[in-house]
Amino acid sequence: MDIKRPSAHAIEQYRSALLLSVPALVGLAVFWYMPTIQAVVLGFQDYNLMSGSQAWTGVENFQTAATDPLLRLTFLNTVVYFLMEVPLQMALALALALLVRRGPAWLRTVILVPTVTSMVVVSVIWGLMYHPNSGLINSLLGSVGVAPQPFLTSAQQAMPSIALLMIWKNVGFSMLFFLAGLVSIPGNYYEAAETDGANSAQLFRYITLPLLRGTVVFLLITNTVTAFKVFTPIFLITEGGPINATRVVVLYIFENAFRFNKMGYAAAISVLLALFLLIISVYSLRVSRTK
Amino acid sequence: MVRLPVVIGVAFFFVFPYLWLAGSSFRPREEIFRYVSPVSWRTFVPVAPTLDNFRHLFFELNFGRALANSLGIAVVTVTITLFICSMIAFALARIRFPGREIVFTLILATILIPFETIMVSVFLTVQRLGLFDSYPALILPWVTDAFIIFLLRQHFREISDELQDAAIVDGCSLFRVYWNVMLPNIRPALVSAAFVKCVFSWDAFLWPLIVTRDPDLTVVQLAISRLFTDQNVLWELIFAGAFVGTVPLIVLFLFLQRYYVEGVVTSGFK
The missing domain is CATH 1.20.5 (Single alpha-helices involved in coiled-coils or other helix-helix interfaces)
Structure with missing residues (x-):
């Protein structure tokens, strides 16, 4: 019993x-x-959404992917976007976290508002702000004597313009994690270093930064994944233009699947993207652990 | 305290698009263009405020329908998500059963697969289930959320064992423990989860774009995006639409900021 x-x-x-x-x-x-x-x-299939026909094609989709110049370009564009957005956004987030910690409480609120504003609204408002003639940014630049910029219609400026609006939208998220990381650093570390005569730059370099490493790795991974998923602002504002300058991977997946009716090819690109992101995430985690 | 000009400058950087958006939504088109340059207070404050833009949106473009759709979808999504996710989170945190760690790992693994990389096959799944162009298609894929399971599990774990043991000694079943003892104890976490999910649901764009055709199913983000991508771009309507679509969430956020911060930081939600 x-x-x-x-x-x-x-x-x-x-x-x-x-x-x-x-x-x-x-x-x-x-x-x-x-x-x-x-x-x-x-x-590994050819799938037609209209007719519903499905046929095995072996590695054909992946072979196409390997030789598709447009896919190559979209991937490079996405990498360029990633390089413009992530490092700057994280550096800014850390600076803002340091500022918010010693600044007024409402400042954090203000920086977080874009994170609860929808991606579509941020895209359309910035899209209008970037307007060459009637946009707010050119008129603000004009008031400090800068000539009007083409922003979205220039192949050189379009991607940085998209990156800027995404930094504006996302930086609050990263700042929150830095704030949480800063809070967890024991105050007596600073006191001890200060009694040893360390200046504020040294405190930052030898206490703050090393102790935020976990936060930095976490943010690097999540921001990288987010960057490689960028879609909405580009879909709405530039549609991949001018002349493919902002065509990114997820936009290309979307177009192949739902405009060109190439479901199989879209899936193949999706798998490659997922694998790529998985490898990056696992690799960064391992590097950060062994260090 | 840091220097005031820096604070003001940073605040302006994050606020000025909203000032322009809010001001412009209450003015006729000519006025928007007339005062944009040179920049002055008139750029942001309507000289002759009007509600025409909102009237046009609601009475001619059926914007109310899109708002109601998004509101309804958000409420239903949040409710189902909280039920489903808190149930499994409770099981994972408070019940010992074989395979518990495997189940939890499997749930976390979904975080590694961005939705964008499986949207094609989720679309085909929804189509095969006969849900294309329906409300369930806009809701069901989102009600199991690994971030929220993770968040709630963390909070369930923090509750003391004595509380659970005492309830069981008193003759409570595990379901009673879950419902009467545990859920009330993690109320702040539930608010966090609800608000974070609500923001996410309200934000939905790519998925509704793919999975709906019927104009009656238009969600608010699709409605705003169509004002923007329309052949003749009407700036004043875009501003008004963006205003109506943004203000409710900002107001909610101002009240629930504490919960939002907690939810984002604990779950790593983005």
């Missing part, structure tokens, strides 16, 4: 755990795990 009772209790527990988990697990299976497997399968 004594042996049986706990096991009945345990079975009761398993049953409850199972019942409580089933809805979430079904949801994940239908909308995450199965689509993930299907994306891989689809990559």
Whole structure:
């Protein structure tokens, strides 16, 4: 009897755990795990959405991907965007975190407002602000004597313009994590260093930065993934132009799937992108651990 | 305290688009263009404020429908998400069962797969389920959220074992423990999760763009984007639409900022 009772209790527990988990697990299976497997399968197929015809094509989609000059360009564009957005955004976020910590409380609120503003609204408002003749930015620049800039219509300026609006929108997120990281640094570290005669630059270099390394790695990974997913501002404002200067990977996936009806090819590119991001994330985690 | 000009400058950088957006949504088109340059107070403050833009949006462009759709979708999404995610989070945090770690790892693994890389096959799944162009298509893919499961699990874990043991000794089933003891104890985390999910749901654009055709299913972001990509871009309507689509969330945010910050930082949600 004594042996049986706990096991009945345990079975009761398993049953409850199972019942409580089933809805979430079904949801994940239908909308995450199965689509993930299907994306891989689809990559080896030719799938026509209109006719519903499906045919195995082996590695053809991946071969096309390897030689598609437009895919190469979109990937390079995405890397360029990543290089413009992520480092600057994180540096700015750290600077803002340091500022907000010693500044008025409302400043944090103000910096966070863009993070709760929708991507579409941010895109359309900045799209209008960048307007060469009637946009607010050129008139602000004009008031300090800078000539009007073409922004979105120039192949050189379009991508930096997109990166700037994304920095404006996302920097609050990164700042929050830096703030959390700063709070967790014990105050007596600074006091000890100050009694040893360290100046504020040294405090930052030898205490703040090293102790924020975990935060930096985490933000680097999440911001990188976010950067490689960029879609909405480009879809709405530049549509990949001028002359493909802002055509990025997710836009290309979207176009192949839903404009050119090449579901299989779109899936193949998606798989390559997912693998690429996975490798980057795992690699950065490992590097940060071994260091 | 830091120097005031720096604070003002930073604040201006984040605020000026909203000033322009808010001011312009209350003015006729000619006035927007007339006062944009040179920059003065008139650039941001309407000289002759009007509600015409909003009237046009709601009475001629059926913008109210899009707002109602997004509001309804957000409410339903948040409610279902909180139920489903808190249930499994409770199981993962408070019940010992074989395979618990594997299940948790599998859930976290979904974070590594960006939605954009599986949107094609999620689209095909939705189509196969016969849900294309329907409200469930806009809701169901989003109700299991690994970030929120993670967030709630963290909070369930912090509750003391004694509380649970005492409830079980009193004869509570695990479901009663979940519902009557644990959920009330993590109320702040539920508010965080609800608001973060609400922001996410309100923000939805790419997915509704793919999965809906019916004008009656237009969500607010699609409605705003169409004002912008329309052949004849009407600036005053874009401003008014963006204003209406943004203000509710900003107001909510001002009240729930503490919960939002907590939710974002704990879950790593983006």
